[in-house]
Amino acid sequence: MKLFLAPMEGVVDWVMRDTLTRIGGIDQCVTEFLRVTDRLHPEMVFYKNCPELKTGSRTRWGTPVFVQLLGGQAEPLAINAQRAAKLGALGIDLNFGCPAKTVNRHDGGASLLKSCDRVHTIVKTVRDAVPAHVPVTAKIRLGFDDPTKCIEIAQAVEEAGATWLTVHCRTKTDGYKPPAYWEWIPRIKENVKMKIIANGEIWNVADFYRCVEVTQCEDYMVGRGVMSNPYIFRQIKQSLHDQEVEEMNWARAKALLPQFFESSTLYINDYFAVSRTKQWMKALSLKNQEAKSVFDEIKVLKKPVEFREKLEFICQ
The missing domain is CATH 3.20.20.70 (Aldolase class I)
Known part of the structure; x- marks a missing residue:
């Protein structure tokens, strides 16, 4: 399959x-x-x-x-x-x-x-x-x-x-x-x-x-x-495969975001990275209340430097 x-x-x-x-x-x-x-x-x-x-x-x-x-x-x-x-x-x-x-x-x-x-x-x-x-x-x-x-x-x-x-x-x-x-x-x-x-x-x-x-x-x-x-x-x-199914939680999901932001910056630019990272965080927040609280806090940030700093703080 x-x-x-x-x-x-x-x-x-x-x-x-x-x-x-x-x-x-x-x-x-x-x-x-x-x-x-x-x-x-x-x-x-x-x-x-x-x-x-x-x-x-x-x-x-x-x-x-x-x-x-x-x-x-x-x-x-x-x-x-x-x-x-x-x-x-x-x-x-x-x-x-x-x-x-x-x-x-x-x-x-x-x-x-x-x-x-x-x-x-x-x-x-x-x-x-x-x-x-x-x-x-x-x-x-x-x-x-x-x-x-x-x-x-x-x-x-x-x-x-x-x-x-x-x-x-x-x-x-x-x-x-x-x-x-x-x-x-x-x-x-x-x-x-x-x-x-x-x-x-x-x-x-x-x-x-x-x-x-x-x-x-x-x-x-x-x-x-x-x-x-x-x-x-x-x-x-x-x-x-009858293995133990790992739990998906906000801690595991947020660990992916800093590298995703940096790779999106290299792929297009940092403004694009801000947009795409917000998009993904919004999707994550649909099924996780902790992610929603973080998204509500970070979604207002528009400047890439501010966004990167806040993202790194959240994900550390």
């Missing part, structure tokens, strides 16, 4: 992938989406989106990373997939699941789920464009506004030659409102033979086992759950 880190836009950049895969338990990563319109991105854009291309398409801790592309035009997606493969990407993932209004208005993400033919054309064109040994995968939602479409969409993805399909178990119009409708996964599996990866509302080990019971999938993807509990992947793996 493999566990995948979800490609959350604006969250799971190189620094976050590096931080989380260092903890352990993650078998596969996917980059934030690279938006494709009508042109071929230069190599520097791919390296910025996925610095791991310079290290065998793996994080420093050995975890494979696929490059995710998003767009509505098959040919531009195909030529960008070719370039990613030539640069060493271990796989190409196609985003048909992003629910963001801006993305959907510009013919990307979940808006493509309105047309199974377009999904099929994009997947097939990309599949035909890259070497056979490079996996081409897709990530979808259950549909745009009608979950009954998920079976037809999955069939289109399979017929186009995708290696596997990740299903976020909500429609676009559901957004991120709970619950995730895991019960659609068995219905999809009855109609396709390719591997299905279940995604949505896995916040802890107990949620994981409930998802396993309902979906009976081989592999699983976790997104927002890891932002509130960065040890969730390791905890799941410990449970699967």
Whole structure:
């Protein structure tokens, strides 16, 4: 059984992938989406989106990373997939699941789920464009506004030659409102033979086992759950191997933050680091009252020097 880190836009950049895969338990990563319109991105854009291309398409801790592309035009997606493969990407993932209004208005993400033919054309064109040994995968939602479409969409993805399909178990119009409708996964599996990866509302080990019971999938993807509990992947793996499951607490989580801040500073700049560290601390505070108290105290700080000093004091 493999566990995948979800490609959350604006969250799971190189620094976050590096931080989380260092903890352990993650078998596969996917980059934030690279938006494709009508042109071929230069190599520097791919390296910025996925610095791991310079290290065998793996994080420093050995975890494979696929490059995710998003767009509505098959040919531009195909030529960008070719370039990613030539640069060493271990796989190409196609985003048909992003629910963001801006993305959907510009013919990307979940808006493509309105047309199974377009999904099929994009997947097939990309599949035909890259070497056979490079996996081409897709990530979808259950549909745009009608979950009954998920079976037809999955069939289109399979017929186009995708290696596997990740299903976020909500429609676009559901957004991120709970619950995730895991019960659609068995219905999809009855109609396709390719591997299905279940995604949505896995916040802890107990949620994981409930998802396993309902979906009976081989592999699983976790997104927002890891932002509130960065040890969730390791905890799941410990449970699967009948080991004692380590407790996740604020003391363990906050120890990750200073290095995360410094790495984000090196990756972009210190103002970016302040923003991303606050973002992560807010996510941590959703499930931990102690983290919430700290976040309420530090969120008002805007100057990087003040923020760094306060962060170091809190985390010492």
